[in-house]
Amino acid sequence: MKEKKHRHLPDHFGMVSRRDFLKFCAVAAAGMGLPLGSGLKIAEAVANLKKPPVIWLSGQECTGCSETLLRSTHPTVEKLILDLISLDYHETLSTPSGELAEAARKKSIAENKGKFILVVDGSIPTKDGGIYCQVGGKPVLQILRETAPKAMAVISIGSCASWGGIPSASPNPTGAVSTQEALGDKFKVINIPGCPPNPYNFLSTVLYVLTFKKLPDLDDKARPKFAYRRLIHEGCERRAHFDAGRFVLEFGDEGHRRGWCLFKMGCKGPETFNNCPEQLFGDVGPRSWPVGTGCPCFGCSEKGVGFTKAIPEQANLKYFTPAGVPFQGTEGVKPGGGALCLTPSTAYPPISVPEGHGATTAAVAVAAGLAGAAAGAGAVAAMKIGKKESPEGAETKKE
Amino acid sequence: MGLNRRDFLKAAAGGGLALASNLSPAPVLARATVTRLPDALGILYDATLCIGCKACMAACKKFNNLPPDLCTPNSLWDDPVDLSAKTVNIVKLYKNGTGLAKDQEINGYSFVRRFCMHCVDPSCVSACPVSALTKDPKTGVVHYNKDNCIGCRYCQVACPYLIPKFQWDQAFPQIVKCQLCDHRIAQGSYSACCEFCPTGASIFGNVQDLRKEARRRLSLKPGTFAEYPLQRVDSHHKVSRQVTPYLNHVYGETEGGGAQVLMLANVPFNKLGLPQLPPTSQASHAETLYHTLYKGMIVPYVVLGGLFYIIYKNTTGHELP
Numbered sequence: 039m040k041e042k043k044h045r046h047l048p049d050h051f052g053m054v055s056r057r058d059f060l061k062f063c064a065v066a067a068a069g070m071g072l073p074l075g076s077g078l079k080i081a082e083a084v085a086n087l088k089k090p091p092v093i094w095l096s097g098q099e100c101t102g103c104s105e106t107l108l109r110s111t112h113p114t115v116e117k118l119i120l121d122l123i124s125l126d127y128h129e130t131l132s133t134p135s136g137e138l139a140e141a142a143r144k145k146s147i148a149e150n151k152g153k154f155i156l157v158v159d160g161s162i163p164t165k166d167g168g169i170y171c172q173v174g175g176k177p178v179l180q181i182l183r184e185t186a187p188k189a190m191a192v193i194s195i196g197s198c199a200s201w202g203g204i205p206s207a208s209p210n211p212t213g214a215v216s217t218q219e220a221l222g223d224k225f226k227v228i229n230i231p232g233c234p235p236n237p238y239n240f241l242s243t244v245l246y247v248l249t250f251k252k253l254p255d256l257d258d259k260a261r262p263k264f265a266y267r268r269l270i271h272e273g274c275e276r277r278a279h280f281d282a283g284r285f286v287l288e289f290g291d292e293g294h295r296r297g298w299c300l301f302k303m304g305c306k307g308p309e310t311f312n313n314c315p316e317q318l319f320g321d322v323g324p325r326s327w328p329v330g331t332g333c334p335c336f337g338c339s340e341k342g343v344g345f346t347k348a349i350p351e352q353a354n355l356k357y358f359t360p361a362g363v364p365f366q367g368t369e370g371v372k373p374g375g376g377a378l379c380l381t382p383s384t385a386y387p388p389i390s391v392p393e394g395h396g397a398t399t400a401a402v403a404v405a406a407g408l409a410g411a412a413a414g415a416g417a418v419a420a421m422k423i424g425k426k427e428s429p430e431g432a433e434t435k436k437e
Numbered sequence: 438m439g440l441n442r443r444d445f446l447k448a449a450a451g452g453g454l455a456l457a458s459n460l461s462p463a464p465v466l467a468r469a470t471v472t473r474l475p476d477a478l479g480i481l482y483d484a485t486l487c488i489g490c491k492a493c494m495a496a497c498k499k500f501n502n503l504p505p506d507l508c509t510p511n512s513l514w515d516d517p518v519d520l521s522a523k524t525v526n527i528v529k530l531y532k533n534g535t536g537l538a539k540d541q542e543i544n545g546y547s548f549v550r551r552f553c554m555h556c557v558d559p560s561c562v563s564a565c566p567v568s569a570l571t572k573d574p575k576t577g578v579v580h581y582n583k584d585n586c587i588g589c590r591y592c593q594v595a596c597p598y599l600i601p602k603f604q605w606d607q608a609f610p611q612i613v614k615c616q617l618c619d620h621r622i623a624q625g626s627y628s629a630c631c632e633f634c635p636t637g638a639s640i641f642g643n644v645q646d647l648r649k650e651a652r653r654r655l656s657l658k659p660g661t662f663a664e665y666p667l668q669r670v671d672s673h674h675k676v677s678r679q680v681t682p683y684l685n686h687v688y689g690e691t692e693g694g695g696a697q698v699l700m701l702a703n704v705p706f707n708k709l710g711l712p713q714l715p716p717t718s719q720a721s722h723a724e725t726l727y728h729t730l731y732k733g734m735i736v737p738y739v740v741l742g743g744l745f746y747i748i749y750k751n752t753t754g755h756e757l758p
Contacts, residue, residue: 281514301513381495381514384491385516388532389531
């Protein structure tokens, strides 16, 4: 019955079979937390669009973000992205180079004005007129500012484009800034931070924009909520060890071999928002993400954490609001802090808690002495009331 | 002066003794222990069902807006060591010897939840001089009203379970204790600890029903399978479970005049930190004593009149006219 619904879809999408294509769309929809039918909707949107053009601009980057996309091996996504999305300009992947490539970019921008998706990876240098990163003799800053107004949507892929990343780390010699900062507030840029980000977070965002013709729900840092809603700590497979107080204290120690919590080794999971534990990397099965392999998260996707904090530095638990205190999260104010509140550990207090010593004999003696003195003073005072008055009375009698 | 110091002190001591001897041979109670309210609400805690997950502690903090109690060095968890002004519900662990067998006194362990017992005749309410602590006439929940409280902390001294806690770290401190989630009851809900208990170790309900349920559990044969309600005593949601032995005692049924919180366990309750209390309430004893002292204001008038007489005689040198 399901087959009937999408019979109008072609049998093959380039080198991708229809079956694989639908599978991919369903996976993408699930990754975004969309209802079951959305996969079909995405499939139809992508099939009908006939190669939506993508222009990929690179600033100060390491090509890691392009690599991560190529490593996505869900039903041959690299073929999908190349066959279904017309990647009209990508400095690394384009067959032509030099002037030919530049001409292709200009041609595509002119032909698809307002229809193409602009993807930016790498930070944008702004110091000295942006001369530290140039393509074809033109600063990237200038190319970006010329291209962005003609795009349907601007997506920053990677931490460099999202918030500056490594190039913006102190002392930031090139004045590197994010795409959003380079373009100013006029443009709404979607950020997919990470070093590199998970390719499916990027692909899902692109498909969402193409299918629903609008931006996905974004948090205050313009990251899609479906991917960056939760802290890594919230979904971490080692969380139970955190709660139980079982920590790795040295790489290779007993706890490390047994897969205990890496918090004390400087894991930044408790202050980094990303879906690494759920989405995993490289499609090779469980534990294929940094913490899963025994390496502490260093917060690559979080501004002010990755490339900023020292790797052994322990994470700040600032997102762990006390239970009951409203928490200002990415989804507005949550009552009670939700999953981010400090929870009880798995250790138990004993029945009776030692509370220091009871009163010692000396203390009792001193207290009793004081009480006796007070009682005596009271009695004497009561007697004095009479004694004071009587001599005066005697005097009046004499007169 | 007709009275010297020696005579005065003698007379005072003698008077005190006479008064004490009058009261000491178990006087007739001026006020009997209060009986249970028919619609009283309470909780049945069954330590043999408790797995120590602390879901009740987390839920309690969340729904009562309580801050975490940071007792561990680097403040990673909400880790109270005892009840405090930040913790009104705590799961504690009894452990003996090897601590391997659950609910065994020797070489075993048992969890125990500690929170306000909501006594039938509460000492704290009796001791409170300003009615800041009151017992709800319908539900029997012991409420605290911060606007009445003068911070005397008599309730802390009076409570046999050491439940009321004082906010020592606040400029305008209050007494903090479990109020059975009365704000949730007012909304038609019930105590958060029971709603979030996954095993039915804590169930909420009418105390009469809870007593029946406790009696039913004590009558079950260990080793057989029985159904235990989840969350509420009248819940249709039940779990089937193999019965483990119980100590044949429902703690809170008679202790201190009875409590609206009942407990079942297989480890003696005094080992779990619960005091052994007589079936009459402390409040009835205390109120008998001071109601006798102040009855008709006779004793205060006699004592004050005597003092007035002594001072009058000393200051004027005359006998009373």
